Amino acid sequence: MKAIFSHQYYALVDCNSFYVSCERLFQPALKKRPVVVLSNNDGCMIALSKEAKALGLKMGGAYHENRDIILKNQVETFSSNYNLYQNISNRVMMLLSEMSSKIEVYSIDEAFLDLSLIGEQELFEHAQNIKETVQKQVGIPVSVGIGRTKVLAKLANELAKKSPRAKGIVCLDCARYEAAALEKTLVHQIWGVGKKLSLKLELLGLKTAQDLCDYPNDKVLHKIGTKKMLEIRDELRGISCLSFIVRDKKKNIGSSKSFGKKVFSIIELKEALANYATRAAFKMRSQGSRAKYIAIYMRTNPFDRNSSQHCEGAYLRLEFSTLDTREIISKAWALADEIFLPGYAYKKAGIELSEFEDRDEYQLVLGQKINWSAEKLMDTMDRVNARFGDNTLKVMACGTHNPWKMLSQMKSQRHTTHILEAPKVRSCI
DNA sequence: TCTGGGGTCCTAGGACCC
DNA sequence: TCTGGGGTCCTAGGACCC
8 A cells, every 4th residue: 555645736748858859750751760969050969869868868968070971871860840849849838738737848849737726546547648648649759747736747757768668658646656756866966956056065075866865954955056056956855936837928038159161250140140130039929028138148169178258248228218129239249330340250149129118008108119021021031931931931031041140951851841841641542 | 280168156355435 | 453244136157057
């Protein structure tokens, strides 16, 4: 007889090797084959199938350093295709929200579910149902971890992914299971404990999650990792500290990318910035916001030891918030003029918008006029681009040739978001 | 040749005020 | 020689996440 807790429970549902699973969805022949998905610019590996990991390939590893292994083992390689991944993610999240009273979408491939309406005896069965339903209706394999707090649910999920016996589900619904899980988890594997914090914890002699859970000295923990560290320990003890966040709007929105080649000219760099600004401004308008704060940065390639380095940022705060892509570009360009240094080989640039106000409800200053024509123009531009594809309408500052543009040589089709790239089905009748 | 991009939260310490 | 103290607000930057 197991001692069952009487508590609130959370589930963490995480899609297995999400980007790889999305690619496999449209190419079933890739099942059981080694597959990797590359970051923007085809720089490093950001998603790997189990089979690819077994070859010794690592998450975050540089593509060019592992090309030999990849070619020799015929590893299927894809450039990232975010249109596809976001669309599949939306389908998964929609389904999950139907299976829970409350859902916190934590990232593109994982979500916390509030299980307060599920009876304790039914938790495991519910996890099985979630797993099977997502697999059947969207075609994406997921792992489910259940625990009394978010940190415990996350920990359960890690074990669900690792242990072959668990078959993708770990439910910490009794003291014995919970203790075993804490004992098996090392401090650096705890959610919220990164490299720096785990080093400090290890210096204290704490090796496992159980050690941290049992550690009584609040003062010492606070010194190591402030309030956050204490919250993590309490969550491990089953005391809920991290709130369930139903994310509404983002507080800052950025866009930055590495260039496909070295950029020496400010004209090309500004063109890239105009494109990034366009994207950030569009994302901001989609959530109904307007920005007051604009920051940009540019940097050379830190890996290139033979070239001189320059990395600098600049920002400004507008008198009145804006949602006008043209205004954002012109401010970004002015900032670029301030910090750009000729003679350097720039590799990356980015823009960030923040200090948002609500698009339609914000404080006007005496004498301030709303630029209705700009608002209408932006709305029209967004609608046209939504209907006919990104960049159908754009500001000329974005240029047309974009020689700095990143490489993305192995991208799959936008199967679900672009009509010309949808899979074709042939009838045999 | 080639090493991601996009976020959140927290806090120390500076600036300023009385 | 002695040179206040307490409070608030802001922000850059650190740490972490996927």
